[in-house]
Amino acid sequence: MSQHPPGRARALFAILRLFFAQKPLALSAGIGLAVVTLVAGIALLGTAGWFITATAIAGLSTATALAFDLFAPSAVIRLLALLRTAGRYGERLVTHDAALGVLAGLRERLFRGWAAPEAAGRLADRPSRLLFRLTLDIDALDSLYLRVALPVAAALIVAAGLIGAIAVIDGTTALIFAALLLGVGIGVPLVALKAARKPARRRAHVLEVLRARAVDLLAGQTDLVMAGRLGAQRAALTAADARLTDADDALNRVETRIGASFTAASGVLLAVMLVLVAGLAQGGGIDAPIAALVLLVALAAFDPFAALRRGVIEAERALIAATRLAPRLRPAAPPPAPAAPPPGLALRLADVTLGHDALKPGGARVLTGLSLDVPRGAHIAFLGTSGAGKSTLLAALAGELTPQAGALATLPSSLLTQRTELFQDSLAGNLRLAKPSASEGELYAALAQAGLADVVEAQPDGLESRLGEGGIGLSGGQQRRLALARLILRGAPLWLLDEPTDGLDGATARAVLAQLTACAGDHTLVLATHLRREAAIADTLVLLAEGRLHTVARRGAPAYDALLTGLRDD
Template sequence: MRALRAILGLFWRKDRLWFLIGLALAIVSLVAGIGLLALAGWFIAATALAGAAGLGLAFNFFSPSAGIRFLAILRTAGRYGERLATHEATLRLLANLRVTVFGNLLARDFAQLAQIRGGDFLQRLTGDIDLLDALYLRLAVPLLTALTVIVALVGLLLIFDPWLALGVGALLGLTGILLPALQGYATRRAARRLNAGERALRLRTVDLSRGQVELAMAGRLAAQRDGIAKAHAMAESAALDISRRESLAGASLFVAGQSALAFALWRGAVLLRDGVIDGALLAMILLLVLGATEALGLLRRGLLELGRTILAARRVEPYTKEGDQQPVSSGLVPEGSLRLEGLAFRYAPDRRPVLEGITADISPGEIVALVGPSGSGKSTLLGLVAGMHAPSAGHILIGGQPLDSIAEPDLRRTVGLLGQRTELFRDSIAGNLRLASPEADETILWDALRRAGLEPAVRRLPQGLETVLGDEGSGLSGGERRRLALARLILTDPAIWLLDEPTEGLDRPMAAAVLDDILAAAAGRIVLLATHRPEEAAKAGRLLRLDMAS
């Protein structure tokens, strides 16, 4: 329940006005509906009794009629306002959650981001947050409304008889709220299995869709289909279990309403026999209890989804916590040399260091090649300079300023990373380039493509800069993708260029041409080049050998 309180607390801090407006209108509309039903029933019964007693001419028809009209109008207006306010509040809750979750994700360091699977985080951002629409609309508001109505009903019935009030309150409160809530809470295990089954089904289906050729060549298609079938069976079994418990909870709500009504009829008959109330008041009491069961009906769906809502809240709640305070951007890009002082790094406290005792001074215009066997820490060192990891020991200084004191926006303008894998999106060539410089016009984009050696290829395309690429840049060759990533880095124009085997996967002539273009574009800048090709390392001014793994 702590996670639910945390989510509601976030909503309360950001949009408490809409929270209260929606709740108030929900209570008003429900009370007006119950009052309309009870007053109309009393009016009909009292009119009949007055007529049978020969008192029809003396009976006051006008006041009850006016009350009925007022409650009818109030109920209609309140119901409309409630739908408007509660849906506005729910949409604000979901929007604030998505913004908060995504913002907190971006505030995390790259080491934490690397541990989060994209599909899992997308599920947090979409599916889990969508499940939380039940938290306010179908749980908080109906629960508080039902409790308010039951307390008011108990207070009203106390006027007539304490036992009547306590009996009706106990049946509505315990049987109508507590038992269904326990049933909903008990669905947590099934909800966890349902979530695991749906997640496995989604991931395995995507893997089958994307890797059919590889699976077929490895003879794993049948095994993949079996895995999909097992995931579907798990999800289906969990959904059936949840459905059974939902049926039990629905039965509890029905029994609660009918039991409260039967008890009110029995106790009311006793009071009628003893002359405490008349027939019209008995009708009003029964209709009050009957109307109060409507509040339980509003709770039904929310209580049935309680288990899934709790699990969704637990998965989302860690992303709503504010992280450490980040340095404030100064708008200035640090300039000057790059200094590594006694740098060390290990991925876990119980693992041996990947890097240890790395010290170097690198001035603007220098090209330093990082060489060493696979696993020696070349990519790790680039990740440390890029701010993707925090060093276990030592310091990184840019222009004499500690790396961890540089605000993230300033660091991204200072350090640029061109990795082994080119990250391109299903967008136009211009759209991919403008990730680095949103305000760049076509002249600037063409100049960046020219410096990257890609201008002739893009000019030949029928739509030029507006050519839409496929997933991961499909539509361009491997070399063209690297050159497009280089053009994007040129638009960023960082002071420090980090090149993580940028020619990996290219043939030697293409690799040499791409690297020459990169180094020409990076003239006058600090360049750290991680490579395992001797001919590429020979283009550097000096070597930094890493051999911790050797």
């Protein structure tokens, strides 16, 4: 990544703020339960040591044995054991539920950010980017709270409590204990974090490569076989998997060294505390049971920091994800509503300049000086060669592209793109993308207008019939009619159609166009096309050439017939 550490830190804190902004009570409660669990475990070990030592000393004489209270310490030990178990269960339940809820919210926010005007066009250049951001990167943020923020906060709170408790007994002992505990507890993870950075970055990159190659292998098997590249693609996938294994092995070695470091440090701390406690006991500062309690507390003192082992391994991946996602997760300003055209018009272009990089100063211009008024209810077709700017103009009319200059005013519109975008869902689910609140009656009414109601009614499950990926289960013409039904259901007065029958055979295309004109009613139709059969349903033809409106011809004029004749009829 090209980000500097300050940028990474800002991204990290920005993501953590989003976490706690969504579920502050649950995430804070998770940290509290983690602290309770750790404290209960350490206290249980220390109290048990004190109890065993005190009991042994009390048993040296009959008088002390009879006077010693066995029941209160036993009750405390049982309470601590129950508290540790309940705390661990509650911490796992609360933290995982909260983290999953936060990640679901972040996933939705990220998707809405990519669905904003102009973002979708940029995403189309690399469609796998959204998939990786929604899956790999969002999943990586799970570790940010569960394996980094939670154990760090809990470890520091518990460490502060332990130091304070020992300070009550002896200040010098507490200072030495604090220096060893915090020095090792913070130092080892920091050193390990640096050691894990390179393999973690390599793992993050290889994981995306592996998934991309697996998707290419599954989705492009036919093309790969025809090109004789199936074996090469399998080999590339195997090589990526081997690199992923190497990165995992390197990270596992770092994790093992962290555990070994804490084990060694725990022995050193215990030895140091043994010397200090022995000196205090010899000087009469503490008795034997308290000395046993302090030693056993020191033995378990590194347990909170040992929970950071996995967090150190996954921290770099989470930082990469945070750096990528933080800019996209900022609340985006709502796009300005399109200006309304004058009464009687469906759209107006006034000296408009359009380009693909409208957000960048001096971005490439595709169309310049566009000025045109389209009356309500008109049928107009924009013609031109490939690259003339037809789809760019429709994107601007749909609000997906901001003009670089000039003024654009339109009625609310719906865009039917060249591809029929259907999802692996029910027919009803695909239709309700246009109107989530639509009733079954409204869905069937839209299907009837699109000429697809009979097909749906013939299905055993009707509207609940499932489609495969990309609309598998329907023919090309049926898929187009379903997209048309979605357009009808949306109810926008301006329909934008980008080559609506491209890829369909002649008979199917003519049937779809007939259905389209029959259900258009008083809607305004704006088509982008290079086919005669599509242009023929328009009352006005507009030729885009040399980056401008070259010719405007209305039905009945010689120029109209000339433009129509010049188109191919596939």
